[in-house]
Amino acid sequence: MRKTPVCVVGLGLIGGSLMRAAQAAGRDVFGYNRSVEGVEAARFDGYDATTRLDEALTRAAETGALIVLAVPVPALGLMLAHVRSTAPHCPLTDVTSVKGAVLEEVGRAGLLDRFVGGHPMTGTAQSGWTAGDARLFVDAPWVVSVDDHVDPEVWTEVTALALDCHAVVVPARSDEHDRAAATISHLPHLFAEALAATAGEVPLAFALAAGSFRDGTRVAATAPNLVRAMCEANADELLPVLDESLRLLTHARDQLAHHRSVAQLVEAGHSARARYDSFSRPDIVGIAVGAHGWRDELAAAGRAGGVIRSALPNRDSRG
Amino acid sequence: MRKTPVCVVGLGLIGGSLMRAAQAAGRDVFGYNRSVEGVEAARFDGYDATTRLDEALTRAAETGALIVLAVPVPALGLMLAHVRSTAPHCPLTDVTSVKGAVLEEVGRAGLLDRFVGGHPMTGTAQSGWTAGDARLFVDAPWVVSVDDHVDPEVWTEVTALALDCHAVVVPARSDEHDRAAATISHLPHLFAEALAATAGEVPLAFALAAGSFRDGTRVAATAPNLVRAMCEANADELLPVLDESLRLLTHARDQLAHHRSVAQLVEAGHSARARYDSFSRPDIVGIAVGAHGWRDELAAAGRAGGVIRSALPNRDSRG
Known part of the structure; x- marks a missing residue:
């Protein structure tokens, strides 16, 4: 099955690392960055980057790409307005360290039904495209939100991206995170x-x-x-x-x-x-994404230390 | 010149390590311990130990030994009373982590004029004679007090013992410590x-x-x-x-x-x-022990990060 393409908005340390890791995992990846320097550095390294946000989002809408917002919090409102007008039906996530504030912004933009927040808990003292590394997320906890509004299909998309980056997924509610x-x-x-x-x-x-x-x-x-x-x-x-x-x-x-x-x-x-x-990190098993109460069950499992290391079944899976 | 003998009162982790280190440095060392087990273990290892406090202190008085109090704070009062009655003229130090409280106890026992407090800043999670190690103090900071009452000759004795144990000496006032x-x-x-x-x-x-x-x-x-x-x-x-x-x-x-x-x-x-x-640890030089204002100068040098790695001159030294 063809993997969902990824549109990365913001090619700094996290966005740039994610672009590299997702492409290494065999995905079609393209991205937007505000500065010409970042875009030229990414292109020089062989990646598909543009300074034209509308171009990137139009392509996301046409290909049904998963859009990853990897810009600083103050820039989120403007980016969300563009997503709303150009690619409102794409699955949408972010990589920001504060999840409640992002949830509010996304709600204000009217994009909640396609949004699942994320937070890869990693980083370095450096920043910018050149500091990026395809292996930045290996074995790092990557929180994927299981708030009440979350759509099972989008949740599965976001989790699959985190697993493609070799992170371990911790399901959590935004407020608890x-x-x-x-x-x-x-x-x-x-x-x-x-x-x-x-x-x-x-x-x-x-x-x-x-x-x-x-x-x-x-x-x-x-x-x-x-x-x-x-x-x-x-x-x-x-x-x-x-x-x-x-x-x-x-x-x-x-x-x-x-x-x-x-x-x-x-x-x-x-x-x-x-x-x-003595806190242990067991694999989360036995929860089907989309089944009755799945969000609460995942939140409870994450709270207890559970992590996801390979894709969970969804409610339509057999066996 | 013959080195001053050392009488160690209490042969636990610190006292026992000090006994080993001082003997390795060529000193006559003997000690007291309350428990028979500790004394037998020390003797088994070839050290001169007794459970009879008066015997040890009488010998200290006869040989002019430096007495090192290495017992827990609650036992200090009793030990000081024995020192007062049996060996009141011996130079006296301790290895306790709180210096003000010890100074008060020593003052109450009337032994201030021969006392200079010490604190080797090292240790392990273990305790008792068997946990001791002649190398416990190597390169560790060893605070030697420069309070107003401190006698230059006793101060030099205590510093020499710390240097024999291969510690670095930090001069400090008890309250500042x-x-x-x-x-x-x-x-x-x-x-x-x-x-x-x-x-x-x-x-x-x-x-x-x-x-x-x-x-x-x-x-x-x-x-x-x-x-x-x-x-x-x-x-x-x-x-x-x-x-x-x-x-x-x-x-x-x-x-x-x-x-x-x-x-x-x-x-x-x-x-x-x-x-x-960016705090540096320069060697303290140019201060003669016993010269006018020497205690304040050493306290200031210690405060500024200075350490003593070899014996300082005293006021009678030439050149």
């Missing part, structure tokens, strides 16, 4: 910044610093604009988990001041970390 | 516990967790009783740095809630981490 990303990525970044900034004011701290300080502040070396972009775009989900962690620390502070004990926080933290260390 | 240790070790532990505990309550968090979460929670895997012991023993210094970090995080939280910006915290953290990455 955003809350989890706030907890395991954005909050650790803020904690690292606070640790480093606190130590910066204490004489002798750097002179005695060793392993626990180096580990605890490693991500404070990330470029400030990247840290700001991800924390600020996910503010609605970051605030409640930041509040919860501040509540835990403030309680520990009071216990230490009044009872010279940090027992409660230390026991809770140690026990959670032990659960994380 | 404790504040720095709170900042670069105890605070990162509490942050790691809070991150892990927060994530433990968020569905999907463990499923998506990657590098920044793993790094940020690594030390939450430490045994809870060890984390509690170090945080609670240093509560007076830990509370102000915990308050400062909570102030930074709470301010960032309010900025994020009201202005959707974490710019201030992120810039401060990134800049502090960059300063840490």
Whole structure:
């Protein structure tokens, strides 16, 4: 069976890597990039790229391509307006790290019924076409949304693309993705910044610093604009988990001041970390895409650590 | 010149390693341990150990040995009372991770004039004589206190022992050591516990967790009783740095809630981490132990990252 063509909108690190990986998997791939430099670099490497968005989207509409939005969040609205007018019936996904905000934009553009959000959880410090790599997604978790509106056929298309890129698919609701990303990525970044900034004011701290300080502040070396972009775009989900962690620390502070004990926080933290260390990643099996309750079942399986490493059956499959 | 003998009080991981390292450096070393098992294990390995504290301290007094207190903090008071009655004129040091509390105990025992606190910043997860290793201190920072009361001759003795163990000596005031240790070790532990505990309550968090979460929670895997012991023993210094970090995080939280910006915290953290990455460890030179203002000069040099890798001249040295 002929694989669905892919139209990549935005040929930066993620979009450019995806173009390479999908073509390596035997797909017809073509793409749009705003800058002439990016397009020329992609063409030089033998890829089919254009600076003309309407040309790319018209071709997507004609070939029934899966459109992948790989532009920064601020550019999404404009891209969606073009998709709406030129290729409204194509299956549509994105690769953005915040899923709730994208869902709202897509809803405003009236394109929800053909949209399934995605987030390949990988990256490097570099950016642009030349930083791309067909192997960027190998074994990386790639979240594919299972929100209530999601169409089984489009979901299967997006999952197939992620698997073609050799990622492992984690099915998740957009809101749960955003809350989890706030907890395991954005909050650790803020904690690292606070640790480093606190130590910066204490004489002798750097002179005695060793392993626990180096580990605890490693991500404070990330470029400030990247840290700001991800924390600020996910503010609605970051605030409640930041509040919860501040509540835990403030309680520990009071216990230490009044009872010279940090027992409660230390026991809770140690026990959670032990659960994380024993967390397993089983393959998700036995769920048919499109069958009754399939979205909730996939969300529950992803929450429990389950991943998809090869295509799931759909409700029409035999056996 | 004959090296000063060493009397090690407590033959656990640190005391036992110190006994091995000092003997390997050509010193006469003898020691006391409370448990028969520890003493028998040390003797089996060819070391001079006894369960009789008075015997060890009498011998220390007769030979003018440097006494090293290597017992847990709760046992210090009892040991100091014995030193006071049997060997009050011997040079005296310790290897405890909290320096202010030890200084107070030593002051109460009336032994300040012969005491210089020490803290070799190393260790393993194991404990007891059998876990010891003559090479435990190689290249490790070993803080030697330069508090106002410190006698130049005793300071030189303690530094010489640390250098015989192949450590690098960081001169520091006890209060500055404790504040720095709170900042670069105890605070990162509490942050790691809070991150892990927060994530433990968020569905999907463990499923998506990657590098920044793993790094940020690594030390939450430490045994809870060890984390509690170090945080609670240093509560007076830990509370102000915990308050400062909570102030930074709470301010960032309010900025994020009201202005959707974490710019201030992120810039401060990134800049502090960059300063840490470029922090150098120059050799301390040009300070004569016992010369006018030597303690303040050494404290300032240690604060600036300076370390001692070979014996400093004393005020009577020529040239």
